[in-house]
Amino acid sequence: xSRKLLLEHAHIEGINGYETYRKHGGYRAVExxxxxxxPADVLEEVKKSGLRGRGGAGFPTGMKWSFLAKPExxxxxxxxxxxxxxxxxxxxxxxxxxxxxxxxxxxxxxxxALGANTSYIYIRGEYSWIxxxxxxxxxxxxxxxxxxxxxxxxxxxxxxxxxxxxxxYICGEETALIESxxxxxxxxxxxPPFPAVKGLWQCPTVVNNVETLAAVVPIVNEGGDNYAxxxxxxxxxxxxxxxxxxINKPGVYEIELGLPMEEFIYSDDWCGGIKNxxxxxxxxxxxSSVPILxxxxxxxxxxxxxxxxxxESLADGGFESGSMLGSGGFIVYDxxxxxxxxxxxxxxxxxxxxxxxxxxxxxxxxxxxKVLERLENGKGKLSDMDLxxxxxxxxxxxxxxxxxxxxxxxxxxxxRHFRDEFxxxxxxxxxxxxRNYGLVKEKAEMA
Amino acid sequence: MKVTKGSANDARPLPKLVAxxxxxxxxxxxxxxxxxxxxxxxxxxxVEFLLINHxxxxxxxxxxxxxxxxxLSFEHGLADTxxxxxxxxxxxIDIGPYIKLHMTRCILCYRCVYTAQQLTPERVxxxxxxxxxxxxxxxxxxxxxxxxxxxxxxxxxVGALTDRTFRFKSRVWFLKPMDAHRNCEKCSxxxxxxxxxxxxxxxxxxxxxxxxxxxxxCNTCRFEKKALEDWTxxxxxxxxxxxxxSQNHYENKTVTVK
Ligand SMILES: Cc1cc2nc3c(=O)[nH]c(=O)nc-3n(C[C@H](O)[C@H](O)[C@H](O)COP(=O)(O)O)c2cc1C
Ligand code: SF4
Ligand code: FES
Numbered sequence: 001x002s003r004k005l006l007l008e009h010a011h012i013e014g015i016n017g018y019e020t021y022r023k024h025g026g027y028r029a030v031e032x033x034x035x036x037x038x039p040a041d042v043l044e045e046v047k048k049s050g051l052r053g054r055g056g057a058g059f060p061t062g063m064k065w066s067f068l069a070k071p072e073x074x075x076x077x078x079x080x081x082x083x084x085x086x087x088x089x090x091x092x093x094x095x096x097x098x099x100x101x102x103x104x105x106x107x108x109x110x111x112x113a114l115g116a117n118t119s120y121i122y123i124r125g126e127y128s129w130i131x132x133x134x135x136x137x138x139x140x141x142x143x144x145x146x147x148x149x150x151x152x153x154x155x156x157x158x159x160x161x162x163x164x165x166x167x168x169y170i171c172g173e174e175t176a177l178i179e180s181x182x183x184x185x186x187x188x189x190x191x192p193p194f195p196a197v198k199g200l201w202q203c204p205t206v207v208n209n210v211e212t213l214a215a216v217v218p219i220v221n222e223g224g225d226n227y228a229x230x231x232x233x234x235x236x237x238x239x240x241x242x243x244x245x246x247i248n249k250p251g252v253y254e255i256e257l258g259l260p261m262e263e264f265i266y267s268d269d270w271c272g273g274i275k276n277x278x279x280x281x282x283x284x285x286x287x288s289s290v291p292i293l294x295x296x297x298x299x300x301x302x303x304x305x306x307x308x309x310x311x312e313s314l315a316d317g318g319f320e321s322g323s324m325l326g327s328g329g330f331i332v333y334d335x336x337x338x339x340x341x342x343x344x345x346x347x348x349x350x351x352x353x354x355x356x357x358x359x360x361x362x363x364x365x366x367x368x369x370k371v372l373e374r375l376e377n378g379k380g381k382l383s384d385m386d387l388x389x390x391x392x393x394x395x396x397x398x399x400x401x402x403x404x405x406x407x408x409x410x411x412x413x414x415x416r417h418f419r420d421e422f423x424x425x426x427x428x429x430x431x432x433x434x435r436n437y438g439l440v441k442e443k444a445e446m447a
Numbered sequence: 448m449k450v451t452k453g454s455a456n457d458a459r460p461l462p463k464l465v466a467x468x469x470x471x472x473x474x475x476x477x478x479x480x481x482x483x484x485x486x487x488x489x490x491x492x493x494v495e496f497l498l499i500n501h502x503x504x505x506x507x508x509x510x511x512x513x514x515x516x517x518x519l520s521f522e523h524g525l526a527d528t529x530x531x532x533x534x535x536x537x538x539x540i541d542i543g544p545y546i547k548l549h550m551t552r553c554i555l556c557y558r559c560v561y562t563a564q565q566l567t568p569e570r571v572x573x574x575x576x577x578x579x580x581x582x583x584x585x586x587x588x589x590x591x592x593x594x595x596x597x598x599x600x601x602x603x604x605v606g607a608l609t610d611r612t613f614r615f616k617s618r619v620w621f622l623k624p625m626d627a628h629r630n631c632e633k634c635s636x637x638x639x640x641x642x643x644x645x646x647x648x649x650x651x652x653x654x655x656x657x658x659x660x661x662x663x664x665c666n667t668c669r670f671e672k673k674a675l676e677d678w679t680x681x682x683x684x685x686x687x688x689x690x691x692x693s694q695n696h697y698e699n700k701t702v703t704v705k
Contacts, residue, residue, distance in 0.1 A: 168577065185574065190469045354578035356555055363496035366579045370532045387529060394492030397463050 042113035048224030050236035055209030083172035088329030091240035188401035232258030235310035246334035248272035286326020289406035291413030344372035350407035378429025452477035510606030553607035
């Protein structure tokens with residue numbers, strides 16, 4: 001088993017309460033930082049740690065923080081992105097539910113490093129019960145003097161609020177999140193200006209994922225250099241992976257980056273292999289937005305090297321034969337699963353969640369969904385695959401925010417790797433239905 | 448458009464295509480607008496996307512002839528459609544006594560929303576729903592109660608928002624646009640009156656060569672002043688547009704109507 005930095009104490013009874021959390025070393029990092037470190041020192045440790053954003057894009061956190069504009073007399077804001085809506089991803093939920101004080105502590109440290117006196121946690125509306133968990137943790141932290149004015153006599157003031165969204169995936173995009181927080185419709189903004197210059201209420205703002213902010217706690221406790229020793233290359237530290245699909249042990253795992261895929265899927269320490277002794281067919285390693293990998297590219301890269309759970313190794317081979325670490329939403333498919341149906345399902349999601357500002361995303365997602373629906377139901381044409389690739393290509397890169405790309409990639413990659421299966425749906429729709437659902441009889445009667 | 452050279456200081460091209468209206472001009476920047484294959488392709492794509500849920504009912508649409516979407520499709524569109532599914536349709540809605548909203552034709556450009564936001568202190572006109580199921584809506588079908596609400600008609604590039612006092616009265620290319628003004632307490636009174644013979648069929652704001660409105664005009668001028676004696680006619684309006692609307696208008700520029 002590898003080291004745990006975030007979930008080390010997650011199994012302890014009562015760790016979601018202040019006393020237990022404190023007893024196990026909680027708020028030690030805040031003490032250390034506020035008493036012995038200047039804000040710039042905290043930033044320096046985060047830079048040294050090599051921590052990269054855990055929300056999906058993997059942008060180096062230290063660098064992002066150093067871009068924050070600091071004009072005189074203008075407030076700065078730190079926002080925690082807890083909108084977690086990417087299909088397959090449920091790691092932030094686990095962290096906030098189990099050990100909410102870790103996020104609160106990480107936010108105090110980060111706000112201190114950035115000089116932000118007001119911070120918000122923007123949480124998806126569907127996590128309604130977690131709002132209460134977080135608010136309880138925050139009020140405990142206020143009561144014990146970890147939040148509020150002049151914390152530990154350091155002169156640093158920090159207020160923290162929780163703000164639930166109304167249930168829109170797009171509000172996880174950082175500028176849509178800001179719009180939503182301002183009380184407006186959650187449409188992404190055109191960038192530049194970036195939030196680091198003009199974010200919440202046109203003031204400099206940093207948006208980070210829950211896990212990213214929580215990771216600042218062990219970084220301050222153990223030092224950035226020590227954190228950077230874990231992992232491989234530019235993928236440092238630990239990462240939460242939410243594993244689901246046809247595996248024996250689905251759940252949230254904290255791994256050291258660089259863990260071999262083979263070990264993660266098959267070892268009893270982790271996912272415990274494919275359920276019911278079936279064979280692996282495909283894997284979506286980083287949430288629904290990343291390209292799907294066929295079984296022969298899951299444990300090995302196209303170059304024949306071992307595929308690791310790291311930013312670089314997963315991206316090895318680019319879009320041709322690679323994927324992305326993304327948000328860590330790890331979905332495994334066994335031999336019985338239908339890629340066409342899965343792609344249709346993902347596309348239906350993006351169609352439903354597109355904000356509708358950009359014509360390619362607004363219209364293209366709906367179009368792809370309809371074509372995929374017809375393919376799945378045996379009404380497709382052989383030309384549909386080229387059409388889908390065409391439409392995906394016309395969306396990609398021509399939109400304001402990456403949701404358009406996120407909708408296009410799964411479709412393009414599914415057709416790249418599983419074209420046979422798509423064609424089979426056109427050529428032998430009945431056999432397909434039979435094999436996938438055994439529904440052929442009802443279908444035939446309906447037609 | 449494609450930025451082929453970032454600026455004098457940083458010559459690197461921008462990796463992605465950018466929107467011309469949103470990109471800051473820098474010294475030495477070079478752009479390819481109508482010469483880049485990539486841009487033309489992307490634009491073709493966008494026009495195709497805009498049209499898949501559009502009814503293409505130009506023959507019965509009041510906007511035909513001055514429709515930006517019609518112009519765009521003419522310039523970039525395919526003759527055929529690859530879309531084989533049912534299109535989005537809506538019931539027509541009256542937003543107050545003067546304005547008709549026909550969502551079926553709307554391309555969700557948000558222009559009327561931004562205009563209404565300028566005109567009214569509260570948010571009364573906006574977008575509800577998401578994606579291709581989004582709709583322009585006033586607050587639960589209430590009218591936009593504002594003396595300048597008619598300007599949303601002028602900014603609508605398609606036939607989604609139309610003038611109820613003009614709907615189905617004539618085709619725009621049969622009418623002669625004339626610059627005209629009147630003394631108005633509410634607005635500049637500078638407008639364009641659209642005439643057939645000596646009759647005024649409709650009144651609109653003045654637009655420049657890019658179709659942008661010069662001055663917002665008030666609802667009184669737009670909807671209620673349609674008698675010849677209401678207006679001082681200045682002369683034919685020079686409309687620099689490439690679509691059908693500019694046909695037939697200019698051979699007798701010197702004629703003044705009284
Ligand atoms: C459509 C869309 C949805 C997103 N949803 C989330 C989300 O739910 N949670 C999240 O942390 N980041 C999400 N992101 C990424 C954020 O825009 C942003 O990159 C991230 O919060 C930055 O934090 P990090 O640097 O700590 O990863 C989303 C991005 C897009 C384009
Ligand atoms: S890409 Fe889609 S979700 Fe993103 S801004 Fe454009 S329409 Fe909205
Ligand atoms: S002609 Fe009617 S919307 Fe374009």
